[in-house]
Amino acid sequence: MSYYGTDDFSYNSDFNLRIRDIKKGNLDFGWLDNARETVDVRRRDPRRGLTLEDCEVGPYAIENTPEVVRDNRGVAPRGAILAPGSEQPDLGPSLNKKSDVWGYRVQNYWEEAMSRQWNVTTDVPWRDMDKYEIPDELEIAFCQLCTLLSEVEMIATDLPAKWSHHMNSYFQEVKGFIATQAIDEARHAEVFRKRALAGAGLIRASVRGEHALKGILEADSYSEGSVFLHVLGEGFILTLFRSSEYISPTPVEQRMFQLVMQDEARHVSYGLQHLKYLMDNCPEVRPQINGFLDEAERHLTGLFNPDQLESMIVLGGKGTTPECIRHGIAVVGAFQGKQIEEYFHRAERAGLPERRERSPLLELQQRMITALSA
Amino acid sequence: MAIKFPSLEFFQELARRMNANPAAFEKLGFCDTVMGMRVLGKNPHLYSLTFDVFECSDVRELSSPEGAGFDFVLEAPLALWKEMFESIQKTGHPAPAYTLNSLSHVGDRMKVVYDEPEGHDKFYRFMATIQAFVDQAADLDIEWA
Numbered sequence: 001m002s003y004y005g006t007d008d009f010s011y012n013s014d015f016n017l018r019i020r021d022i023k024k025g026n027l028d029f030g031w032l033d034n035a036r037e038t039v040d041v042r043r044r045d046p047r048r049g050l051t052l053e054d055c056e057v058g059p060y061a062i063e064n065t066p067e068v069v070r071d072n073r074g075v076a077p078r079g080a081i082l083a084p085g086s087e088q089p090d091l092g093p094s095l096n097k098k099s100d101v102w103g104y105r106v107q108n109y110w111e112e113a114m115s116r117q118w119n120v121t122t123d124v125p126w127r128d129m130d131k132y133e134i135p136d137e138l139e140i141a142f143c144q145l146c147t148l149l150s151e152v153e154m155i156a157t158d159l160p161a162k163w164s165h166h167m168n169s170y171f172q173e174v175k176g177f178i179a180t181q182a183i184d185e186a187r188h189a190e191v192f193r194k195r196a197l198a199g200a201g202l203i204r205a206s207v208r209g210e211h212a213l214k215g216i217l218e219a220d221s222y223s224e225g226s227v228f229l230h231v232l233g234e235g236f237i238l239t240l241f242r243s244s245e246y247i248s249p250t251p252v253e254q255r256m257f258q259l260v261m262q263d264e265a266r267h268v269s270y271g272l273q274h275l276k277y278l279m280d281n282c283p284e285v286r287p288q289i290n291g292f293l294d295e296a297e298r299h300l301t302g303l304f305n306p307d308q309l310e311s312m313i314v315l316g317g318k319g320t321t322p323e324c325i326r327h328g329i330a331v332v333g334a335f336q337g338k339q340i341e342e343y344f345h346r347a348e349r350a351g352l353p354e355r356r357e358r359s360p361l362l363e364l365q366q367r368m369i370t371a372l373s374a
Numbered sequence: 375m376a377i378k379f380p381s382l383e384f385f386q387e388l389a390r391r392m393n394a395n396p397a398a399f400e401k402l403g404f405c406d407t408v409m410g411m412r413v414l415g416k417n418p419h420l421y422s423l424t425f426d427v428f429e430c431s432d433v434r435e436l437s438s439p440e441g442a443g444f445d446f447v448l449e450a451p452l453a454l455w456k457e458m459f460e461s462i463q464k465t466g467h468p469a470p471a472y473t474l475n476s477l478s479h480v481g482d483r484m485k486v487v488y489d490e491p492e493g494h495d496k497f498y499r500f501m502a503t504i505q506a507f508v509d510q511a512a513d514l515d516i517e518w519a
């Protein structure tokens with residue numbers, strides 16, 4: 001036990017006296033002191049049920065919460081009546097400023113995540129795997145890709161989980177959204193593991209890739225971790241999923257990628273809206289974010305590791321003959337150019353157009369992708 | 375009765391089928407986007423589809439994308455739309471090369487035209503719904519233009 005409270009409630013004499021009184025039927029209803037007026041919560045669209053946006057009313061609304069939360073350091077939900085003075089314990093959240101975590105429309109992303117959940121065990125047509133014959137070289141290449149993706153998804157699960165308890169409880173919508181992300185990512189790790197084991201098995205873990213992923217997990221602030229994971233990393237992974245759907249050996253893998261792609265795009269959208277919110281409301285952090293991205297983009301090149309590259313080339317070219325490999329190289333070169341271009345476009349719209357000029361990815365593009373497609 | 379492609383009636387029929395089949399689309403989840411489908415050729419056509427919660431609530435033909443508020447527009451020549459729907463009609467689902475993602479990813483046989491990255495990302499966020507929407511053409515009797 002590492003936390004011993006300032007009071008031993010089990011031996012608190014006031015409490016014992018009150019309990020004796022309550023048992024006699026003497027309720028004092030003190031918990032209704034200072035109670036708020038009831039607010040008018042309306043279901044704006046009955047088809048959706050009761051949404052978080054419907055609940056954005058009066059003192060409960062994030063709009064009516066100060067940019068910096070000073071009164072709450074515990075786990076009280078936004079709008080609850082706090083005990084006077086400093087009686088509420090301090091649970092030590094370090095993210096108490098809205099711009100540290102918030103993203104435009106985060107409530108909608110949470111709702112969307114909840115309504116678009118799926119199940120690896122039952123929503124992927126596993127039984128159809130028996131219908132298709134996949135050549136060994138493609139199967140092994142596909143399982144190498146699944147191995148790297150399983151590593152990526154582990155970190156994507158851990159990053160939101162790592163930051164959630166640092167967030168002030170008044171930012172419940174962000175905590176809720178990243179909780180949905182953690183379950184989404186756990187499901188992605190599950191689907192890639194299951195698919196590998198149902199086929200050629202897991203192949204080689206990636207050294208370069210894991211160094212890149214460590215960079216995400218070790219970010220100094222949530223915003224840095226978010227811009228690295230959500231905007232940069234998941235932006236790249238979204239394009240990789242699209243590419244993987246395109247080069248999937250059968251409709252079973254295609255379905256798998258259609259489903260993971262939907263979750264990934266939602267994570268990217270939140271990341272983009274967080275970065276945008278941060279740039280709009282806290283522009284002074286721009287040099288810090290840019291400095292961080294200079295290093296993060298270097299790290300990210302770790303995801304372009306030779307094992308992944310080769311397996312994608314085999315899948316893209318549908319084989320290992322020289323002609324297949326030539327075709328695979330052209331296909332993979334095109335994906336990578338697209339990944340980088342889409343990232344720059346997102347960064348620009350989120351308020352960081354300078355990434356296009358200062359990014360180390362440009363050099364990578366020159367060195368690797370142009371060479372690949374040449 | 376045969377239904378012409380491209381035509382407003384074709385997309386209205388897909389919307390009607392979607393709205394008549396809530397169980398399948400509720401399972402896929404909320405889908406909120408305004409997307410365009412553009413058929414290129416001698417007689418180009420542009421259709422606007424509004425997806426709202428579990429329904430396709432509005433379908434119209436437009437003369438220009440200006441002011442339509444599209445999140446993204448899928449643009450392809452008539453011949454490619456035809457190949458895609460013919461592929462869907464064979465088994466109820468497109469062959470791997472004819473999924474919306476595969477068609478629009480590399481080589482850009484089908485273009486995804488967008489302005490805002492968030493609008494673009496909606497194509498992927500709602501991919502399973504949009505794919506299921508076009509797959510509903512599996513048993514339509516289509517008369518090609």
Ligand SMILES: [Fe+2]
Pocket residue numbers: 153156184185188264
């Ligand atoms: Fe993921």
Ligand SMILES: [Fe+2]
Pocket residue numbers: 156185234263264267
């Ligand atoms: Fe993700």
